[in-house]
Amino acid sequence: MKDPTRTIPRALLVSVFVTTAIYALVCAVVVSVLPWQELSASDAPLADVVRHVAGDRFASGISFVALFAT
Numbered sequence: 710m711k712d713p714t715r716t717i718p719r720a721l722l723v724s725v726f727v728t729t730a731i732y733a734l735v736c737a738v739v740v741s742v743l744p745w746q747e748l749s750a751s752d753a754p755l756a757d758v759v760r761h762v763a764g765d766r767f768a769s770g771i772s773f774v775a776l777f778a779t
Contacts, residue, residue: 710716739748739758748754753772760768 739754742758743761751757756768756772759771
């Protein structure tokens, strides 16, 4: 790196803003698919959204991928 004292803080801030934007978009999409009351009562709200949109078989696949992601 040519100027790490300038580049690293900038990269950290950009990554925080990008992840915050992605988080906000995911929240907006999830709440537009299912009501927040149903999501708050769920143990796995994102899996419920996938199950609602794509069906049980795809939701099982997402659960399998999430198991290995953690």
